[in-house]
Amino acid sequence: MQSQQSPVPSGTSRRTGFASSAELDDLLDLATSSTSSRSTPQPASPIAATPEPESLPPMPTSRNDLFASYREYQKKIAALAFEVRKIEAHLFGDHWDSVINTPETKSPGDIAYLAIENLLKQAEKQYAPPGGTLTIDRSAVFRDLGLDERSHWRFIEREALVPFDLARMHAYLADAYGGDAGETAAYKQAAAELIKFFRFDDTEAVATTKRHVACTVRVWSNHKDYAPKGTLEVSYNEHQRISRAFQALACVMAWAERYDLQAALSRSAIAGYCFTFKSRQRETFPGLGIIAFKEKWTFEFDHSVAEKLRLFLGQYGA
Known part of the structure; x- marks a missing residue:
């Protein structure tokens, strides 16, 4: 293993492997001066000196001061972090924790998507109207x-070549759904959902008696595992359909000011995933x-409720 050569001052002989006494003195002086320059701070040149920022106080010397x-x-950082979290909660809503806690999994496109969503x-x-839901x-x-949806996210991944403008989208939503426009859109969505669910466009699906108006709906159910014999549960694919129908009915009842039925439908467990029943x-x-029943449900509306439903569908179901 070759040893590293020490710096040699000018005038040192390299003709032999030995140095003269004068050359040794020069080497000793050089080693001493380099050691002292490392251990003792040297006054900085006025030209090379970098001034300290005025906002930073001098570093304390005692441990108590430190x-x-x-x-x-720490207090300043905590206050700043609190303000940042408020901004994140406002910007990302329920998703703000995923942006902060797992930033390594969030690309610029992911973060933009969460902000827009x-x-x-x-x-x-x-x-949305009172008691109703609006889907945009x-x-x-x-x-x-x-903007094209898929290419928009692809361009965001490439340093946002397509303009990413939340203010523009906010103004568009206010213009498109502000005033009565959002309520009207939600009512039309509820009407379309009920017409599809109850098949109101099929006259044979509705039967009128002296006591009620009955609508029979096909609902597929299965026997629940590890439950008493005869216990049924709605199949997985039917849950979302029933849930949307209950939300639409609650919206209609709020519109009709039948708040008792609207509240009962909103908190009912029938549309939930844990609902079980017997035939x-x-x-x-x-x-x-x-x-x-196992393969169908029959909804029996009082005539007063059926009349409100008919008026609603006549106004928003066209």
Whole structure:
């Protein structure tokens, strides 16, 4: 292994492997001066010196002062972090924790998507009618803004070559759904959902008697595992359909000011994933009865409720 050569001052002989006494003195002086320059701070040149920022106080020397300074900076950082979290919660909504806690898995496109999705959810909540729900078509929003949805995210991944403008989207949503427009859109969506679920366009699906108006709906159920014999549960694919129908009915009842039925439908467990029943089991609501069979459900509306439903569909179901 070759040893590294020490710096040699000018005038040192390299003709032999030995140095003269004068050359040794020069080497000793050089080693001493380099050691002292490393251990003892040298005064900085006025030209090369970099001035300290005026906002930073001089570094304390005692441990107590250091601890006090640390606590002071910690308070400032905590206050700043609190303000940042408020911004994140407002910008990303329910998804803000995933942006902060797992930033390594969030690309610029992911973060932009969460910000836009939160803005759309806020608009759905803000412009929905009382007791109802509003669904905003994401693809329609991008189309109306002149953006292609899939290429938009691809361009965001490439340093946002397509303009990413939340303020423009916010203004578009306010213009498209503000005032009565959002409520009207939600009512039309509820009417379309009920017409599809109850098959109101099929006259044979509705039967009128002196006591009620009955609508029979095909609902597929299965025997529940590890439950008493005869226990049924709605099949997995039917849950979302029933849930949307209950939300639409609650919206209609809020519009008709039948708040008792609207509240009962909103908190009912029938549309939940844990609902189980026996064949011919009857569920009763104010002005509505539901008889559940294995392969169909019968909804029996009181005539007063059926009349409100008819008026609603006549106004928003066209």
